[in-house]
Amino acid sequence: MPVFLDTSEPDFEVEFARLLTAKREDSPDVDDIVAAIIADVRARGDAALLDYTARFDRLDLTAGQLAFTPEEIEAECARVPARERAALEMAAERIRAYHVRQMPENAQWTDPDGATLGWRWTAVSAAGLYVPGGLASYPSSVLMNAIPAKVAGVERLCITVPTPDGVVNPAVLLAARIAGVDEIYRLGGAQAIAALAYGTQTIAPVDKITGPGNAFVAAAKRRVFGKVGIDMIAGPSEILVIADADNDPEFIALDLLSQAEHDESAQSILVTTDAAFGQAVAAEIDRQLEILERSAIAGASWRDYGAVIVVRDLDEAAELSNRVAPEHLELCVADPNALSRGIRHAGAIFLGQWTPEAIGDYVGGPNHVLPTARSARFSSGLSVLDFLKRTTLAQMSSQALRAIGPAAEALATSEGLQAHGLSVAARLRKLNK
C-alpha cells in the first residue's frame, strides 16, 4: 500500500521526512570490478574490448566489426515500421526546435575603464553517448542526448550500445541516424566507457560522455570523470502530481503509473487538495494495475514508494513540492501558470490536464534527461550547455591597466604573490616612462 498522508495530521512531518529520505536504490558496489576493466582497456585497447564483449554479450567480434557499417545501419533502419519512423522524425524535429533556442550568446563590451571584456561559447569537439542494450534500449533517449550535442556543434558524436547475442534495437540505430550520430559501436558496460574516455586502436577518445546505464556504467562514468566530462548519474525516475478535484482520476492514475512502470525504485506522489479525489485516483491505479503489462514493476513501485498527500491549499502543495524537488512535476489545477510561479525546484513542469508527462518523454521538445533524487535543488536537465564550454575574454587598454592595475598589485602583495604583482608593476612602469 502506498502511504496516505494529510498535512493536518500531527505526525505528518515525521512521515513526510521518511518519504523524502527513503533510500530507493541499493546500488551494488562494483567499483573494484570497474577499475579493473578500465585498467585493462587502457592497457590492451581493442583486445580487451573484444574479450569483454565475448564474455558479457556472448558475441565474438573482430576489431573491424566493433563499428556498425553504413550498410548495417541502413539495413537495421529499414526494419523500423513507418509509423514509428514518422514518430521519431516528428520527435527529433520538435526536440531540435526546442534545443536550438537554448544556444547561448557570445558577448563582448568595453567598460568605462577601457577594459574590453566578454566570453565566447565553443562546442566540445567529440562526445560519446552510452545507450543501454536490452529492454531499456530507448530510441527516445538517443534523440534526447544526441540532438543537443549536434545542436551545440559537436563535430564527432559516437554511440556505444551493447548488442547481446548480436541483437540491436533497430529504432535505436534509426534514432541515431536521424540525430546525425557519426559512429556507432557494438559495445557496452564499463569497457565502453573506458574506450570512450581513453580511446583504443579503433575508437578515438571523446571529451564528454553522457547517457544512462546500469551500475557498472555509472561507476565507470564516476571513475573517468575529470579525464572527460560526464553528465549526471541518474537515479530512479520520479513524478509528483499536484491535482485539484476537477481532474479525471484515470488521467492522473495513468500519469503516476507512467513513472512507476519504469522501475520498481521509481516514485510517484500525488498531492491533492481533495481527499476523496486522492482515494479515487488510488482506486483507479489499483484497477489499472490489474491490466497493465508491466504491473509487477509498477505495482511494486507504487506499493513501496507511492504516496497520496492531502494538503490544505495549493500554496502548501507548492511548498511540499519544493521540498521534494521532483524530476517531473505535473500541475493539474485550474490555473497551472499561477501555481508554477511558486515552484522553485523541479526538473520539468507539465502544465494543465492536456500535458501528461509522457508527452515530455517523447515529443514535447524539452529534454527528458532530468535531475533525480532531489538534485533539482542544484542541477538541471540535459541541454546544449552540456556540450558547450565558455572561454572568458579580457583585453586591457593601457588606460585600463593604469586604472585598475594598482588594485591588482595591492591584492597580489597582500596575498604574498610577488610575481603576480611584478607582472603588473613592470607594465605600469613602462607606461609611466
Added chain:
Amino acid sequence: MPVFLDTSEPDFEVEFARLLTAKREDSPDVDDIVAAIIADVRARGDAALLDYTARFDRLDLTAGQLAFTPEEIEAECARVPARERAALEMAAERIRAYHVRQMPENAQWTDPDGATLGWRWTAVSAAGLYVPGGLASYPSSVLMNAIPAKVAGVERLCITVPTPDGVVNPAVLLAARIAGVDEIYRLGGAQAIAALAYGTQTIAPVDKITGPGNAFVAAAKRRVFGKVGIDMIAGPSEILVIADADNDPEFIALDLLSQAEHDESAQSILVTTDAAFGQAVAAEIDRQLEILERSAIAGASWRDYGAVIVVRDLDEAAELSNRVAPEHLELCVADPNALSRGIRHAGAIFLGQWTPEAIGDYVGGPNHVLPTARSARFSSGLSVLDFLKRTTLAQMSSQALRAIGPAAEALATSEGLQAHGLSVAARLRKLNK
C-alpha cells in the same frame, strides 16, 4: 631546466605528447580517512566538528563559537589596511559587473502546434563556500566564488574557513562581508564539507558547495557529490603564453612566473614564433628567480614542468594551444583578436601586452576559478550558472495534444511502456468524444 621544443624537430610529437601527459600532481589517497570523518559528522554533528577542530586546528571551541559573530567580523575587518580595502572593493565591483551580464534569460513561446514551451532559471537556495586556511587563504577567491552566488540570487551563502590556532586572514572576512556572505564558520577540512552537505545542530545543510581545498577537502567534495552539487575539483594552475618577438621579455617572464609561483606542480608554457625571443624570456626567468620571494616554488615548477616551444607560425601556435586546452592563455601578438578566433579550448584568454594574467586573478572582472588539467576541453570557469538551475516548462493545448499525442503513443508502444501510451490515449479519447 624547462624543455625547449621546436615543432620543426623530428622528435617534436613525442616530446609534446610527454608534456601533455606529464602527471603533475600526486594526490595522497585519503579517501578512507575522509569517509570516516564524514560518517562521524553525520552521526555526532557539532560534537564531531568540535573534536576535529581541536585536533587539526589546535582550537578549542564550543558549538556557539563555530560561527563568527558580527562583532568579531567587524573587528577583523577593521584590521585590513585602507589600500587593500579599496582594492577589494574595486575588485568586487568589477567582478559583480561582469557576472551580472551572465544572468540567463527565461523563455516561453507557443509553437505552431499549440504547445507552449519554455524554461525558467531559479537560484540554488543555499550554497557553501570552502576557503582554505593558512597561506592559501585568498580573499580574491572569496570574491570570485561568493559574488556569482549572490548575483545568481542564492539566499543563504555561508563560508567555512579553518582558523589554525585561532588565526584568520582579516582580508578573507572583509571579502566575505563585501560579497554579502551570510554566515562564516571557523571550520576546515573534510569535516567542513560534511557539515555543509549534511548539516549539524548549528550549521544548516546547503545545496551546493564550491571552493578550493587540499586533498582532504577534494576527496570530501567527491564523496558528497550527488547529495549536494559541487564545482570542479581544481588541479594545479597552468598558463600558456603565445608571444611573437615584439614583446618585452620581462613582461612574459613575469607572467610565466605568476603561475609558477603558485605551486611546484603549476605549469608555464611559452609558445613563440621566435627562438631568440624564447631564449631571452628563459634568461629573464632565470634572473627573476634569483630575486623572487617564492623562487623555490616557482623555480621547481619552471624546471620540472616549464616549456618553451618554437612554432613556424601563429596557426601552429593556436593548434598546439588547443591541444593543451590551458586554464589561462595569453595572446601577446600584434593582432590578438584574430589569433583568438582560432582558439577552441581555453579557460580564459588574455589579449594583448597590457593584459597580464594577474589582472584576471584580481580585478579584470571574469572569474579566476577556471578549468585545469586540460578540462577546458569540456568545462568552463565558475559563473552565475553554477548557482542556478533550469526548470523546463511544457503546456499542451487540446489542439497540441491532438497533433503530437499520437506520435508519443507510437513511441511509448515501441518502447514497451504501456502506461505512458495509455496516459496519452485516455486524453485523446476524451478529446475525440
